[in-house]
Amino acid sequence: MQNSRTAHERIFVALDTLDFGRAEELARALGDSVGGVKLGKEFFTAHGPEGVRGVAGGKPLFLDLKFHDIPNTVAGAVRAAMHMRPVMLNVHASGGRAMMEAAALAAREGAEDAGIERPWLLAVTVLTSLDDADLESVGQRTPASDQVRRLAALTADSGLDGVVCSPREIAALRRDLGPDFKLVVPGIRPAWAAGGDQKRAATPRDALEAGADVLVIGRPITAADDPAAAARRIAHEMSAAA
Numbered sequence: 354m355q356n357s358r359t360a361h362e363r364i365f366v367a368l369d370t371l372d373f374g375r376a377e378e379l380a381r382a383l384g385d386s387v388g389g390v391k392l393g394k395e396f397f398t399a400h401g402p403e404g405v406r407g408v409a410g411g412k413p414l415f416l417d418l419k420f421h422d423i424p425n426t427v428a429g430a431v432r433a434a435m436h437m438r439p440v441m442l443n444v445h446a447s448g449g450r451a452m453m454e455a456a457a458l459a460a461r462e463g464a465e466d467a468g469i470e471r472p473w474l475l476a477v478t479v480l481t482s483l484d485d486a487d488l489e490s491v492g493q494r495t496p497a498s499d500q501v502r503r504l505a506a507l508t509a510d511s512g513l514d515g516v517v518c519s520p521r522e523i524a525a526l527r528r529d530l531g532p533d534f535k536l537v538v539p540g541i542r543p544a545w546a547a548g549g550d551q552k553r554a555a556t557p558r559d560a561l562e563a564g565a566d567v568l569v570i571g572r573p574i575t576a577a578d579d580p581a582a583a584a585r586r587i588a589h590e591m592s593a594a595a
């Protein structure tokens with residue numbers, strides 16, 4: 354996938370719903386206001402690959418299935434995912450180097466088999482819904498910001514294109530890993546939107562200024578009375594930062 358230039362092209366809208374009709378309607382209504390759609394575990398578990406192809410249509414697709422398993426299993430899943438023609442796909446960095454290397458090889462070979470351009474292969478670092486106290490409760494005493502940097506370095510070393518991180522870590526990762534490493538960023542909350550379950554969040558403008566490549570935004574757009582207007586408002590706020 355090419356790095357997008359205009360603000361709205363950098364937005365991938367998260368269509369987190371079980372309702373196929375609603376996802377289709379949102380994808381249609383938001384068509385020109387965003388750069389692409391993100392379909393993840395909620396929609397995929399309900400509607401499978403066929404549902405994903407149906408909703409994405411020809412739009413750029415971020416397939417967010419966050420694979421995390423032994424290398425052989427993840428490689429097979431990545432290969433199968435290529436038939437949904439994603440431009441971005443993710444695994445969990447905490448699956449480790451061997452898993453990520455297997456995923457990278459599978460993405461190269463799978464894309465060739467499916468006759469598509471190889472998607473950006475990304476690794477999720479520390480979920481944006483977790484803070485330092487949550488990490489500590491699962492035995493992880495390193496602060497989220499340090500853990501994200503550690504996992505992002507491992508991701509780069511394992512040959513992936515970039516990471517999914519929170520807006521709070523963008524600046525440090527840009528310094529650590531340079532301008533070409535892809536930073537795809539959920540946990541985006543305009544000042545006028547509800548925070549919900551996102552704990553490491555920031556505004557679209559701050560995320561863009563810090564150096565995000567793509568912003569993943571769900572409820573601030575999809576739960577708005579007029580989703581297309583909300584997406585345009587966010588793109589406008591981002592343009593002010595560019």
Ligand SMILES: O=C(O)c1cc(=O)[nH]c(=O)n1[C@@H]1O[C@H](COP(=O)(O)O)[C@@H](O)[C@H]1O
Nearest residue numbers: 367417479480481517539540569570571572
């Ligand atoms: O990989 C992701 O996309 C992801 C990683 C992460 O750390 N945090 C996170 O929120 N996401 C996804 O980004 C989207 C954010 O949606 P909203 O919180 O509604 O804006 C959801 O679909 C999440 O599954």
